[in-house]
Amino acid sequence: MTAAEGVGVPLAEVRAVLGRAGAAAGPVEVAAALRGLGALVSEGTVRETVAALRRESAGAGPLEPYLALRGVTDVLVNGHRQVFLDRGAGLEPVEGVFADEEEVRRLAVRLAAAVGRRLDEGAPFVDARLPSGTRVHAVLGVLTDVGTCLSLRVPARRPMTLAEWVAGGSMHPRAAELLTRVVRSRAAFMVSGGTGSGKTTLLASLLGMVEAEHRIVIVEDSRELAPAHPHVVRLEARAANAEGAGAVPMAVLVRQALRMRPDRLVVGEVRGAELTDLLTALNTGHQGGCGTLHANSAADVPARLEALAALGGLPRAALHAQAAAALDVLVHIGRLSDGTRWVAELHLLERDEASGLCRAVPAVRFTGPGDPVLGPAAARLDGLLR
Known part of the structure; x- marks a missing residue:
């Protein structure tokens, strides 16, 4: 949960306000959006909300911290309720990564677009390599029973001897x-x-x-x-x-x-x-x-x-x-x-x-x-x- 959500304002609402205004997710713009939504604004609230918005729009969004963990080779997402890591000793569950299905789908579509690929009902799956080298496979919820699924394969940071x-x-x-x-x-x-x-x-x-x-x-x-x-x-x-x-x-x-x-x-x-x-x-x-x-x-x-x-x-x-x-x-x-x-x-x-x-x-x-x-x-x- 972000600071904005901690004071009763969903991150999606902050994002919507910024989108309608065509504003960047900077500290001044985010503070104004929070005030407009009736939230109590503090320096910590603004800082954490800006970080959450930028995390969501860059790299692998909320999955980025897990991709950066030492030893992680795979990050698997089965809808918004299930996320798993593989650090070489089997799959480990991770809790509370996504708020809802829409957040997972939005991330999948953005990752596909980052490599010039289409992901929608007409093309509901994609297999591609991100600029970071991470391999991503995405399947939209129209083909699964759990929602949008993501499979990310992390390249080795350095070859093992x-x-x-x-x-x-x-x-x-x-x-x-x-x-x-x-x-x-x-x-x-x-x-x-x-x-x-x-x-x-x-x-x-x-x-x-x-x-x-x-x-x-x-x-x-x-x-x-x-x-x-x-x-x-x-x-x-x-x-x-x-x-x-x-x-x-x-x-x-x-x-x-x-x-x-x-x-x-x-x-x-x-x-x-x-x-x-x-x-x-x-x-x-x-x-x-x-x-x-x-x-x-x-x-x-x-x-x-x-x-x-x-x-x-x-x-x-x-x-x-x-x-x-x-x-x-x-x-x-x-x-x-x-x-x-x-x-x-x-x-x-x-x-x-x-x-x-x-x-x-x-x-x-x-x-x-x-x-x-x-x-x-x-x-x-x-x-x-x-």
Whole structure:
């Protein structure tokens, strides 16, 4: 509750008075508006009301303080009654952020407008990246049962090192050693995991270990990867404009990236037809390529690749042949029962000679702080990274 509301004047009424007068939300104008509404005006009331109005009209409004909290990766809004934060240990509820549905909708529309996107009944959802780098997805209440929903993904303020992953309890020391070898051997790898599991954060950590003289070209649907590396070029896909023109899909960007002399080609998140271009690149001399992929486990990656390859018109047999030859290591990250992110396993792809299909074979699993569990592909992984 703001100071204005504390003396019986809703912030919406102050805003309406200023709007009708075409006045800015400065101290003099706000004091006059409060007097006109019959409120008792004090220096503290005016100062706090001005701050509340400016907070509402800049950045992410009332969500801005939560986005700035240390360790926050996601802020989720389910209508005006429910707001949740994720600081790496599961979702935490936050109370009293929004007064009503109109306030949430107004924020969602303003965030969409800030990046030149439309959000109304005719276009009731939007996915965009704010100038701050925060990724925002909004769905208006016409499509939900709780009101306007917002999902904000906060970019990492700085890339984590593998040592920090280990110190934070999200990675076994042996996993850090193996992943370091994966990067330095220029093996092609894919990081899999569920939504919010930390795939992008882990990939940024690994790219930070790439040799300084190597050129990294990153292709993303929405820019999130910012590795600590001196030579990075980032390409971002573009949605169609209001007239339905101007779209630049991921698959096109992957092909353009190949003409930019990448030492490491990176697809931030493989989610469609761009998979076929990535596999082609990895099979034609582009070593050390990598990306992330949504999957429930490393064992599920081949099936997930099949589904994505179908979007690019790549037959099943061709996909398995290409994947087996292109991808060296699968790294899976998930969450423990307490919500903590955890690098869980490394697999290798193995192709069955009879069927021609490939499957993910466990090389090493990390079930906790104890000794890792070696799988059938452990020796092959060691030879690959040697």
